[in-house]
Every structure is written in structure tokens, then in C-alpha cells.
Amino acid sequence: MNTLLHQYQAVRKHSEHLCRNLKTEDYVVQPVVDVSPPKWHLGHTTWFFETFILQTVKGYREFDPMYNFVFNSYYESVGVRVVRTDRGNLSRPSVEDIYNYRKYVDNAMHSLLQAQLSADLTGLIVLGLNHEQQHQELLATDIKYILGNNPLQPAFEVEKTSQVHDPEKSWVTMESGLYEIGYAGDGFCFDNELGRHTVYLPAYRIATMPVTNREYLVFMQEGGYKQHQFWHAEGWDWVKNNKVSAPMYWHAIDGEWWCYQPSGLQLLQPHDPVCHISFYEAAAYAAWKGMRLPTEFEWEAAAPKFPWGKRWEWTNSAYLPYPGFVRAAGAVGEYNGKFMVNQMVLRGASEVTPEGHSRITYRNFFHAPLRWQYTGIRLAEHY
Amino acid sequence: MNTLLHQYQAVRKHSEHLCRNLKTEDYVVQPVVDVSPPKWHLGHTTWFFETFILQTVKGYREFDPMYNFVFNSYYESVGVRVVRTDRGNLSRPSVEDIYNYRKYVDNAMHSLLQAQLSADLTGLIVLGLNHEQQHQELLATDIKYILGNNPLQPAFEVEKTSQVHDPEKSWVTMESGLYEIGYAGDGFCFDNELGRHTVYLPAYRIATMPVTNREYLVFMQEGGYKQHQFWHAEGWDWVKNNKVSAPMYWHAIDGEWWCYQPSGLQLLQPHDPVCHISFYEAAAYAAWKGMRLPTEFEWEAAAPKFPWGKRWEWTNSAYLPYPGFVRAAGAVGEYNGKFMVNQMVLRGASEVTPEGHSRITYRNFFHAPLRWQYTGIRLAEHY
Amino acid sequence: MNTLLHQYQAVRKHSEHLCRNLKTEDYVVQPVVDVSPPKWHLGHTTWFFETFILQTVKGYREFDPMYNFVFNSYYESVGVRVVRTDRGNLSRPSVEDIYNYRKYVDNAMHSLLQAQLSADLTGLIVLGLNHEQQHQELLATDIKYILGNNPLQPAFEVEKTSQVHDPEKSWVTMESGLYEIGYAGDGFCFDNELGRHTVYLPAYRIATMPVTNREYLVFMQEGGYKQHQFWHAEGWDWVKNNKVSAPMYWHAIDGEWWCYQPSGLQLLQPHDPVCHISFYEAAAYAAWKGMRLPTEFEWEAAAPKFPWGKRWEWTNSAYLPYPGFVRAAGAVGEYNGKFMVNQMVLRGASEVTPEGHSRITYRNFFHAPLRWQYTGIRLAEHY
């Protein structure tokens, strides 16, 4: 079997695997605007292959002409779409319909993948697979949100073992000088990683390990959420308006901290890296320590020297284009560039990032207040 | 079999019958705040029997202690509840769980109903059945809303035949004088119908038939939605803010009016009574005709002289207590009295009102802008 | 001098008298949407005479063509207007400009009033004077709001003496039977008072005196604001969302209740009638006493038998048309009818109602949560 077909099958199967413990009802709801219903993710990733690849193939017959309307996410070039907040109001197409849609598109893709493909088409298919992998991470975080905000707190995965000790701490010291940033290989990467370029970095130190729950609790106990001087002005408003006093999914029950996990409500594991925090909280924690978050360039330059991949690590870099960045033409060009304002870059990967979908040059980005991703903190300082 | 048990079984069965054509997903969503997910109706009506009746029975064991939290609607006396806008975010309890809950409660109720019951308990059970019948009408209207606002416009019932001619029009003339208003019999009624009392009515005429789609179209064609002088000030704001130009569920497609029905999208039936309009629209139509809506007292006094029951008819009466009205003590007393401000009274019944759940003294009430009920117009005038 | 001219001069002068202690800055601000800047009231009442009276007079030259845009309040028939929330953003026309506008219009009106006038024109002028008197009451309440919500709590009137004892309490008992409601004389009244008609009232008792601060404090001390069973559902939401725990303008300072008055912050006067409460609070107080508010018909029928005029008294009647009510044609017809939904009727008058502007048939109306008027409570009960 050829590699791309194999990859296609593996990626597509994994999305369905992530949903294996869901009840039909869990596929439908959208409790907040940033979370999408799992059935929408399953349909939207399929729509991507149908719209950008199969529709260009002679003789392909669309599964259902209404689906473009339902499953388009934010591609303005591809017609009117269901407004984002309405996704959770749609009981149809049913979960069964969407699994049928997936089968239908997979069959067509299988045929296509057995033919000789142009480089362009291959590129689009690889993009589609990476797109689906991104949605797999969202599936993981959205399912957690949907069930973790249900009063019954149901489990959907078996429990993972946690770290039993705080990881050994130390610092990587980096000399000032020129570093090369951006993707250099010949594999797949997103357009926002391209334009490898030189940056000058002053000397700095960066922690080998992310901040743990135990460490974060000290910040909480010493009044970190109550002292404005550690916070950005808009972070402080966010704390007060939302009465935030702990990371997302933490619950104080009878004097102990519990934490909603895929395996249900569990006692907080002190040695795990802190998770589900906003950029504001990450920056306030660093300020309270008298340190700061690294920039995305500092992170990328030093990353070969420390382990990473359990948490998306907030950097103090805004999401902006690399020098020479140009949006691709057409709908695919809407992928990244149009979001390059008012978001912060996260680097690394998380425990729910699909295997094979992380790179040292990968630029993830979210709005500063968002917490439902597996986000964490790595400290840095001027040296 | 005793009558109350028989009634209990018939009512409970009918709720499930109304859902017989739903897919699991359709039970879950809440597209707007006034519409509840069908599974919530099924659970909430069951919770009513469990909380107000079975919990008072020795030895009864609650099905699930979390359910009070999930299924309480607006009874402040009975503890914290899921805020109304969150109902559509709850994928659990599942539809299957809720059908099991219904069975569990029904079994307990069957046992109870075979025993000798106090008058108080009997009264509460009858109230519970009437409560469930009210929710049956909401089930009908909420299912219509959920599927009628889905871009796929799915059908959920077989088509009903429509009227083929405009009904014969005439007027009932009523003399000025004293009339008795309110419930007088010894059957069931809601507390808001009690306190039968005298009102003096000036002479008036009232139409024998509600306004039809054909008649309403004339209002539309003559610019009814564009002339402020027919509208209440807040109705006019409502028209402009929501860009309203036709009743709910009407769609102009290629120069013809179509209407979403339980049987799917259908050509507008000109001779059917106009449906799914707000109080503002009803009042504006009447003003445009140089007439007015009847008061609820005029309606009740004249109702024996005309056919009614296809549409809930907006009256020009605000929902207020009858003289001598007193709220019942305890949670059951929250049923009606606390809503007696800023709502308008509707009289009659609709084509989706459950059989046996309409009375000439029945006082239905909704906020002026709401349209998802089967609402219509009957004209009146000073004579 | 003729009577109407005399009246005109007296009314116009009184508006300016109400503003005599204002600084220029106080004329400008609009702290909440229901309150208008004093300079707007001065301009708008003048615009009324200019638009509806002078513009119909041959040879009259408009003061400034932009003023229609600035000073139209809610008359849809008379062109685009500054949206209500924007009134407080307009620094021009200046206060001086507006006083000049008043002089200009007054001069034109003086000339006109010395001529022979048609009955129609006389009617409109009388309407304009009553309109200005309504705005005089709003001037009084809006000035109080503007300065009473300023952190400096400035005074703008000399202190009035308060009652030194609770007024003597008793009840007026009214027999069941037919009563005539609505205006009957040949003086001025608003269109909403017309259509004198018969109502049948069951027997009732109504208090001779409004509820005092001392009495209201007992309600507060016994937890009236914390017990949902006394409140309408939307009133209870209002209490919680706005954290209401006392009437407007009350401040608890070092264990004592103070109250903002036109003379500045003063110790609460226990024997004064309670003031600045919403309909929700009035109804909750009555429910807590085991009584109720009177209907507007009960109020009008009994009013000759008790003193009134210090507080606008919330009734339990919604603001609806009397039988046979018809809106006048044209802009003047927008005066009352279009507000006849979702407001409650207040009867009586208040200590800031202009002399000569109160009648036993007068129907005032406001939305249930509003408190900046001099509103109070009179109890009633079924008898």
C-alpha cells in the first residue's frame, strides 16, 4: 500500500477512535463558542477533503449540497456558512449521517489515492491530513470541555498514571547571538512556519521543565490571583469579571483540590505540569516569580536542549507573520495569515496532540483568555 | 383499572408518542432560550412527579440525586437549578437514561395509584398531569422550532389536510352588561382561573373566525410591516431590530410563500388561520383593520358563540391576577402568580394542545414578542 | 392679559425656575438611558411648540433647521431623531443657545396668543403646556438623579421639613358594584383618560395613607429582599442581578440610613412615605403584608376618600386602552397609545408634580423596574 493512502487511513481512523466512548448526545452540544460539537469536527474535516480535493476531480458527486453550508468553518471564499455560535443548535445531519459522509468521502479518497497524483494535489491532501490532526487535538479538548462542564462529570478515557516526583529542575543558558528561526526541512509544515530567517537574541536562561501544579499552588496560596501588580490590565479585568481563582477544571472540595480528567474527577496530581491556564495566568505567574515567559524565538532556539510536548507553552510573542510571509491565493490561503493579530503564540505540543503532528518550528496560537487547551508555563529570564 | 391510573398512563404515553419520530440528536439541542430540549421536557415532567409526589411517599428512593439540579425549571423553593440557557449544553443524562428515569418513576406511580390516596395527593397528581400536558404542547412547538430552524428542514409528522375555503365570516354581537368570568365547575383548573367574578363589559362585536393567511398577506402587501402608526413603540423597535417582515416559518422562494410545517416545507395554505405571530403583529394587524384585539373577558364571554381551538388567540389583556387571587403556599404556589407582570393573555387552544387540556376559562400567557407557539388573531371592535 | 397667554408664561417660566440652581455642566449629562439632560428637556418642550404650533403659522421662520433632529423625542412621524442614548453626548447646542431658542419661540408664541385662535390650535397649545408640565416633573427627577449619582452629592434645593409622626392609618371600605372610570369634565385631559366607562368592582379596602419609610424598613429588616416568595419572577431576577437591597438613593453609613434629597444627603425621615421604589418592590412589600396593590380602577373609585399627591402610587394594573380608545391621527396621536404594552399604571401625583397638573383620572405609566420617579405604595385588599 502506498504511504499517503496509509497515512490517510491512519489519520481518518484516529479521529473516530477519539470519539469511541461518546454517547450520541455528546456529539451534538456546543457549551461555549470556542468549543465545537464533536460531530461538527468529524464533518468539517471531511468537508475539507471533499471541497478542496474531491470537488476538483472529474466525476465526483457531492454527498449532499447542503453540507457546504453546514460544515464550512471560516472560509469566506467558499460561501455562506452556519455562524459559529449556531453549530450547537443543529441536531441534523445526525451522527449516523456524518459517519456515512465520512465513509463516502473516504471511499472516493481511497480511489483517488491509488492513482498518480500531481504534486499540487498531494500537497493539498497532506494539508488536509494535518488539518484533521489539528481538529483531533480540538476533539480531545472539546470533548473534555463538554463532559467536564456537565454536572455529572462523566469519564471518557481510562486513567493515566501521573508523575510521582517533581521533574528535576535546571536551566538552559543561551548565549546572545544570531539564530535561525522557521522551518527548514522538506517535509510538511504550515505556511506560518516558512520564511526561515535570522533573529538576534540577547543572552537568556530558560527552564528545562514546565511549572508543576505544586509550584502553581504556591502562587495561589500566596495570593497571586489577588494582587493586580502581577497582571496585565486586561488580565486583571478578566480575573475580576470571571471571578477566576484557579486553573480551569480545578474544584476545591472539602479542603482538597480535585481536577476533572478524561477519567473523571481525580485528586490533583502535584507533580504534573500545571494545565488549562490562560496567557494572563502564565504571565502573572512568571511576573510573581520575578521572571518572564520566553519569546517564541527563544523557545525555538533552545528547544533542542530540553524535553517538551506535554503542554502547549504560552510564549510572550504575539502571532505575527515572519519576514516575507505571503498568504497563499484562494481559500487555502485563509488558513493562517488572517489570524495574525491579537493572538499569542504557543510552542511545543500537548499530551493530546496527535502523534507525528509536532515540530520544533510549529506555531500554535490562541487568544489570551482561552484555557480549554492543554496549556502550561515555561519560565525564562534575561541573563 | 381506576380512572386516575388510566389517565396517568395515557398522558405519560402521549409525551413519548410526540417524540416518536425524533433522532437522538434532536432531543438535545436548545436553539433559543425559550425552547427547551425535548429530553429536558421528558425529564422535567417526570421530576415533577418524583419531587412533589413520590418524595412524600415513605420508602421511595430517588432515581438520581443529581436530577433535581438538572430538571428543576423555575421552582426557587426546590434548590439550585441549571440556568435556563444552559439546558442545551447538557449531553448527559442521555436520552436512554431519561427514558429509564421515566420508567422508574412510572412504576412507582403505578404502585401509588393503586393505593387509597388523600384528596391532597390526588390533587397534586392531577396537577402533575396537567403540567405534563402543558409541556406536551411545548414539546410540539419546540420540536417544530428545532427542526424548522435546521437548514435541512426535516419533516417529523405526516401532512395534515388544510382548509380549502376561507371559513365563513361573521360577527357575534355582545350586549353591554355584567358577565361572570373564571372557572366555576368542580373539575381541574389552574389557580389563575379561580376567583370567578363579575365584570362589566361595554357592547362589542367579535369575529366568529380567526384571520387567515390570505387576509394577513394583504396586510403584508399593503406595507403593514413598514408603517409605524399601526405598531406599539416597542413592537416597532422589534420589527426593525429583527428585520421582521412575515410570520415565523414563512419563506419567500422564487416569488411564492412557503411555510415550514411538521411535514416539512409546504406551500402556504391561504385558507388556514395565520399562525406563529407575535402580540405586536396581532395588534398591528388589528390596528390596520381599524379594529382591535378582544380583552380576555370579552373573549370568555363570547366564546360559547364561536368555534375556537386552532390557534392561541392574543388578547389585549395583560396577565394579571383575578380579584382575590392568592398564591398557594410552597413550591406549587410558584406555578402561576409570579409570572403576573409584563406578559399578555392568550385564550383558546391550538392544534397541538393535547386533547382534554382546553377550557373556555383557560388563561395562557406569553411575552409579547414570542412567536413559536401556534398563535393567531381574532378581531373585535367597540360596537 | 388673556388666560392662555398667562398660563403659557407661567408654565414656561416654571421650567426655567426648576433649573435655577444648576451649573452649566449639570444641564449636559445623561447618566442612564431613562434620564435626559436638563438642556434637552428645555429644548424638547420648546421644539414641541415650534413643530406642532408655530410651523403651521404662516411666516414663521424656524430657529434652526437642525433642531428637529436634535430635540425630537419619539415622534416617528416627524423625521429622524437622535437616538435616545446619545442625548448625553451632545455638548451643542449650548445651554445659552437653548435659552435663546426658548426666547425666540416664546416671542413667537406671545404674538400668536394675542390673536384669535381656532379651537384646534388652542387645543394643541394646551396640550403643549401639559406636555411641558410632564417634562417639568422629569426635570425634577432627572436633576435629582444626575446630582444624586455624583460622588460629591451636591444639593440643589433648600431642605423641606418632613413629617414628624406617621400619618394616622385607616382604611376606606368600598362596596362591590358599578363605578364610572375616566375623565368626565370639559377641561384638559390626555386621550388615555377618555372614554369614561363603567367597571364592576368587587368589595375592597384601601389604605388612607401610603406606606412610610419606617414601615418599609421593617420589611427590609425581616429579610424582604431575600425571600423569593414575595416577588414576581422577573422582580426576583432584578433584585439579584442588580443586588438591590434598599430603595434608590438610600445609603447605609456607619449603621444609619441616609437618603439623598434635593438638599443633599440627609438622615432618613421615618415618617415620610417611602419613595423611589420599583413596581417589583411595591408588589413584594404588599405580598409580604399579605395584601396587594389596588387596581387603577379601585384607586380612582376610592380616591375622593383619601389624601393623595405625595407619591405616584404603583397600581396592579397594566397600561392598556380604555374601551373605545382610538389613537388620534398624526404625530400627536403618538402621545400615549403606542406605549400601551408592558408598562404599569401609577395613579396620584408626587411632590414634584407641577401644580395644576394632577387629576383623579390621570394615568401615569412606567416600566416595572424604574425607580427614579417619586413612586410609593398604597395597600389594598379584597374585603
Added chain:
Amino acid sequence: MNTLLHQYQAVRKHSEHLCRNLKTEDYVVQPVVDVSPPKWHLGHTTWFFETFILQTVKGYREFDPMYNFVFNSYYESVGVRVVRTDRGNLSRPSVEDIYNYRKYVDNAMHSLLQAQLSADLTGLIVLGLNHEQQHQELLATDIKYILGNNPLQPAFEVEKTSQVHDPEKSWVTMESGLYEIGYAGDGFCFDNELGRHTVYLPAYRIATMPVTNREYLVFMQEGGYKQHQFWHAEGWDWVKNNKVSAPMYWHAIDGEWWCYQPSGLQLLQPHDPVCHISFYEAAAYAAWKGMRLPTEFEWEAAAPKFPWGKRWEWTNSAYLPYPGFVRAAGAVGEYNGKFMVNQMVLRGASEVTPEGHSRITYRNFFHAPLRWQYTGIRLAEHY
């Protein structure tokens, strides 16, 4: 006379000069949240000297203890403050009161400035003067907003002559390499300019002149506001939600473009640099030209080679700390650091920036949608 005293007097006088043509009413209003009432600026800049300087001087007696509450802008360390949206609701303190406050503080400052001052105190006074100069620019833009959004469009300055030709266009070419960024002298600068540091810049070209109205009109005429592909996603939403189709203050009247200026409504001057545009518009214009905005580093490196100072020029840099930036301790430390998220950097200065208040290293920052500053566009491109 010593220099600092001289400077103090000049700066303080200039603030009042900017208001010389205002009517009292113009000092009071706050038409949108970002604009402050002129009297608030006059009071707040005075409060800065009173709070951070005079309050540390033995024997100084506060002018009014309520003023801290009224005039604190965003200094959390210095107590509760009037929430920002409420500034326009405060008619008191009056304009006269505030001018008296200025005199009182100026007198105390004059005495102080004749004494021998510590370096710390001198530093704070210089900061206070720079702070007041920043507010002078806001005074200019806020006065323009207040009067430019008044339907009467009043003038408040004499007309300035405009450019009669488009400025000569050319490009500055910059080699790739290392550049030093940040303040290096020993005069005053803000803390956010400090930490002079090296950056590596790839080769680029930057325009010698900002984009003119004439050039911007071509963008508009060719549908720039109607083509999503030129816009950031949130910029496109902003265009649609606010129906934006031209820069702020532009009005199309009878087929010609007019523009509100301090001298009133004027015909659009084609050769002036385009003004009052958001970051979104600046970025969209650049994208439509196939170019981009410069980064703030590119701007600073090239600025010695082109004229600047008529418009604040949007850069494509987010407002973030320089390496090694540390917030100062105490309230003064709230000056800049806490705003370093979700804002964009503007470089240069504008025609209303006070003389002596611009530097090549000056970092101005605003939120992307804001337009009431004198903002413009300078193009750049990868070379």
C-alpha cells in the same frame, strides 16, 4: 527662572490653550468609552502632580479628598476610581472647580520647583510633564471626536493650509544586518523605550512618504472594503459589524467627499496623508497594494532617512516588552507594562503631538480598531 519651572509652566499652559475655544458644555461629555471629557483630562493631569509629587511633600494639603476618586485613571495602587465609562456622567466638579484645582496645584508646584529637588523627585516631575503632554494629544483628538460627532459639526480651530501636491514618492532601501533599537540618550524617555538592544533585520524597503487621501480613495473605489481577502479575520468582522466604508470623519455629500476638521466640515484634501484609520484598514490597504506595514524595528532603523511626524503610523508589531524590560515598582510602574498585550505599536508622531514630545524611539500603542487618533499608513516590503 530655572528650566524645569519654565518647562512646567509652558506645558501646563498649553493644556489650557488647547481648550481655549471650548464652551463649558464641551468639557463635560464622553461620547464613547475611549474618549474622555476635556475637563477630566485637565483634572487628571493635575491629580498626577498632586498624588505622586505634592502628597510626598511635608505640609501639602490636598485640594479635595474626593478628587482621587474622580480623577484616578487606571492606577490600581492608588485606590478605587470612577469606572471609565462613567466619566461622562459627572457634571461636578465643575469646569471652574477644575481650573481652580489647577491653580492650587500649580501654586504648590511653583513653590516646590524653586527649592532644591532630589533626582527622584525631578524624575517624577519630568514624567508628570510627559504624561500631561500625552494627554494634550488626547485632548486634541477627544475634542475633535466630541465636536466632530455633534450633528452641528462646530469648528474649534482656524483652518490650516493643506498640501497642494502629492509628496514626492520614493523608497528607502535598508540592508539586512544588525540594528540597535531603543532609547540611548540621557534625556527623558518612557520605560518601554529602554533596554536598547540589537535586532537582526532582513533587507527591506520602506516608503519615504505616508499614503495620501488620493491614494486611499483608489483602494475604496476598487472595492477594498468589500473584499475579505485583504483583511484580517477580525478586521473583516469589524468592517461588517460597523458597516465601515471610509475613514472616520469622512462624509459623502452630493457625490463629493467631505471631511470634518478642527475648522469644521471641509472638502477632502487629496494630497494630505490619509488619517483616522484603524490598524485593520492600514493592513488591508497594504495587502491590497501587495505590500505590508513595517515592523516597529524596521521603522526605527530607517526613520532617520525619511520625514515623519504628521501621522501616527501603524506598524505590524504588537506592543510587547523589549528584552530585559522590568516594570518599575509602585503606581508609576503601572504606566506601560501592564498594557503589553493585544495592542499594536504606532511609530512617529502626529500633527497634534505637542512640540518636544516626539522621539525616534517613542512607542505609541492602541487597539487595532481605534481610529480617533491621527493615524496613517507607511508602506514597506521585503526586498
